[in-house]
Amino acid sequence: MDIPTRAGTASTQPRRVRVVLAGRRQARRPLARREIEEQTQVGEVLVRGLIRAQLALAVRLSLVVVAFFGLLPVLFVLVPGVARIRVAGLEVPWLLLGVLAYPVVVGVAWAYVRLAERNEQEFAELVDRS
């Protein structure tokens, strides 16, 4: 086992934290977990799958944000009338950018945190089951 044992301090040079997924009682743990820890090809595939799932999730949600915010300036240019509509006493740009933008951002963030954790949960279950 190539576990660095010395605990460095922050005053030692840059590569401070080395994480090695290896423990003493490897034999008892599930196969997939060992595959990952030992950097085998199977383990590599599993990790790549997780990374791809997380990236796909991040990209999908950022497209939602881009669709919402990215189209607003163009919309205001192409259909100037939209910006003059009043809702609840506020003109649409002020309502959208001054107020509603924030709940939208928080909502997307909330969805991301849930879905990303679900991805990780599934990954962990997959690893521990096999």
Next chain:
Amino acid sequence: MSSPYTLPAIVLITVFTLALGAFGYRFSRTTSDFLVASRTVSPRWNASAISGEYLSAASFLGVAGLVMKFGADVLWYPVGFTAGYLAMLLFVAAPLRRSGAYTLPDFAELRLHSAAVRRMSTAFVVLIGWLYLVPQLQGAGLTLSTVLGAPGWLGASVVGVVVTVNVAVGGMRSITFVQAFQYWIKLTAICVPAAFLLLHWQAARQPGSLTGPELPSFPDRTTVRVRADAAVTVDEPVTFTAHGVLDGQRRDGQVRWSPGPHQIDRDAVLTFPAGAPVPRLHGVPKLDNATWSQPLSGLSGTGQHPLFGIYSLILATFLGTMGLPHVLVRFYTNPDGRAARKTTLVVLGLLGLFYLFPTLYGALGRLYTPQLLLTGRTDAVVLVLPGAALGGLVGQLLAGLVAAGAFAAFLSTSSGLLVNVSGVLATDVLGRGSVRDFRRAALLAGVVPLVLALQVSGLDVSQVVGLAFAVAASTFCPLLVLGVWWRGLTAVGAGVGLLAGGVLSAAAVLITVLGADFGGWPGALLTEPAAWSVPTAFLVMVVVSRLTRGRVPADVGRTMLRLHAPETLRSRPVRVAGPDPVQPAPGAP
């Protein structure tokens, strides 16, 4: 405009900050304490601290000032400041925490094993940090000179010295306490007066519409003292009483100005009757309220190309946040990657709540304190609005409150920036990261921006901050996003990309700050560089990495595993060697 409660409020908030710093000092013993508070900060504290640190002079003062001056277009600033954290959450928050790096240069080296990329990152951390510190100190100077009539250098020096001493003495553990409290101070300071202002506006006969065809006018008889020589433009004939030198002539008595450019010398005192149109300082755009309230009315600087300017601004703020050094360092104080995500979610809520208010000040400022368009001190609208609109004891108390909030903003953001810049300087430039190195670094990191802030002046606080965002988005955003998600990134690619994005955006920033104006497309491209510098940086990193694909780090698989594997997987078998080893959970198999 001055209130007797302002000075005590500012002194109180400063002493409070110092006291909290001293309190934290008792716990700060090791280097690890200094740098990341030993990673013992809980998500809720951390979220408050992140928000407290992030809401700077640009947010507390600058956004309202820009809204007052430019209208609907600049609403993108606070939206971008917030959405930047969303981009950070989606692409870097958890992996970055799991990487275990302390600072951006740490991440660069850990991922790419290159001392050269590390050094480059260090240089950009320091550059962005200083670029961001200067407007904070300027904001402090503006605040003291607005509310107390003190000379501009005094406020900048007070904040500079307080923060430098506090950081040098207490390090980051104390800063976490300070930051967390300061979020709540800032929120209170901006929302309580806002509530009073709204009630007042609803109750009073409304002093005019914000969407009508008229230009801003004085709601009441208003006396304005002009502090610096001013070139102004008059759009509608205006009659007022003046004492001072106008258009080169000494005037004492009634003056009638016809439309056109006029000159006011320093120390002139002008008294405008209620309803008089407001002459505007050179540089303040001519916007009637209807145009002001509509988008794409012509954002400053991007003149004929407001659409380009807005998209560039969106890109800079959405992607720049993750590259701000003082923002990233906060994430290392989370216990793990999941906590980093939770923290970011709470941060987004806290920021969204805060940013509802500056817009309100900007809009009401146009009605109640239009003289700021004449003096050009629109950044001060949050400070003067409560006193001007409400008057009496309530107005004075609230004026004290907002001044305290503004000081909280300068103190907290500059503390965070300074901790990070000095941390990086201490480990990479001055020494090897001992506590003594950190203290020496803090002094150096604090003095340089103070000197700069005393030299340059006359820039809009939020705009300078926007430029720092552009540099951050063009350097660390591609490094982080590609480093976290793309195995193919090489040290050469990252280095060349950092250099390309950094040099291009920094050059554009420098040209803008130095005041060169090319007009038309060149002007638009230089004032808002993000739209071209960010894609360039990404492109260069990818292309050069492909060209040097033989030099992909051999351990990239292991690094990726470390960045993305959930803690549930590692909690049992993982052993970490480093400054703060994670203990295996008791009862692990």
